Amino acid sequence: MKIEKIDLYPVSVPYKLIEKSSRVYRSGVSDIIIKITTSDGIVGWGEATRTASAKVILETLNAMKPILINSNPWQNLEHENNIYNTALWHWSPITANLAYGGIDMALWDIYGKDTGKPIYELLGGNLRNEVNYFYYLTWTNMENLAEQCQDGVDKGYEVFYLKIGKDEKVEEEMIKTVRKTIGPDKKIRLDTNMSWTIPQAKKLINKWNEEYSIDFVEAPVQIEPLSQMKELSKKVSSSLCVNEGLWKENEFIDIINSRCGDYLCCSHYYVGTIRKYLHLAYLSNYLGWMICKHTHGELGLTAAIGQHLMLVIPNACDGHQQTAQNMVDDILTEPIPITNQPNWSKIENPGIGVEVDEEKVLFYNKKFLDEGEFLPYGDSF
Incomplete structure (x- = not known):
């Protein structure tokens, strides 16, 4: 089994009410949805979250993609080592963690689907x-x-x-x-x-x-x-x-x-x-x-x-x-x-155990591309 393809979909999904605090004024969630497809046809889904900017996380994920393509998804420790050490992402740990956390999630989704077991x-x-x-x-x-x-x-x-x-x-x-x-x-x-x-x-x-x-x-x-x-x-x-x-x-x-x-x-x-x-x-x-x-x-x-x-x-x-x-x-x-x-x-379905609606992914991806991301500070600047 090899990682054959990695697709990235930045999405923006609105809140019902604006999230307000001493730090944020946010109208919705803008994250990166990750779809990893293996040579065996198994699809692993992940979600990379952000703090300041979803666009920064998207670029980070694009930089990580070539390191993973054509590799064995089960080589989890090797992937981590290649990303953080060989590719030097340990120098930007917070950004790397937010991005790679979504990739790691998608890999575990693959492990669960390959074995027929929920991740827990x-x-x-x-x-x-x-x-x-x-x-x-x-x-x-x-x-x-x-x-x-x-x-x-x-x-x-x-x-x-x-x-x-x-x-x-x-x-x-x-x-x-x-x-x-x-x-x-x-x-x-x-x-x-x-x-x-x-x-x-x-x-x-x-x-x-x-x-x-x-x-x-x-x-x-x-x-x-x-x-x-x-x-x-x-x-x-x-x-x-x-x-x-x-x-x-x-x-x-x-x-x-x-x-x-x-x-x-x-x-x-x-x-x-x-x-x-x-x-x-x-x-x-x-x-x-x-x-x-x-x-x-x-x-x-x-x-x-x-x-x-x-x-x-x-x-x-x-x-x-x-x-x-x-x-x-x-x-x-x-x-x-x-x-x-x-x-x-308990979630009893294999892998992450929830089913992604790809039409919704494309719909909210278009919303992100057309309207931009929900910034954590709203329109303060």
């Missing part, structure tokens, strides 16, 4: 029968925020997630509204995207945790230097979650060893391959961390590979991140379960 079985089997996801609250107004909360309660969500870090007075009213609507027992998680100072973080986390019971605060202060998070973790009553700063293996390991929080919010894109991600998950579990699956904004393929990984790692928490509930559409033939509910059970 190839990774050792499931440690849980279902995975729980959060309800993503979107900035609008207080009335609509309460409606979103009630919608989540009605659908059975236990974890509610809110991006903050722009206006603490408004945000306190928002948190108050959330707690009042969802009741005393469900979890509230906050994400500031590193927008607070240490004094501000100490004050607000302790105050809001006492008044509204906060499950964890994600990325409250700058991750560099790491001493800031270590200092803050000793001064606050709520758990802390690290998201930024996990973009290279050595940084990931430094953060794990620091014990500057309780949760790591990340995905396999952070380190480029599924295997590396599993290694780091086991190391973090040994040192007492929980893992929450991260999303940059994702389509169904990325959501599905995340589901496989959360089924198998030992330290997966509840309330994983997702954007499925806020997507106008997807590039799959059927909606994934977490489009309108909090829990997703």
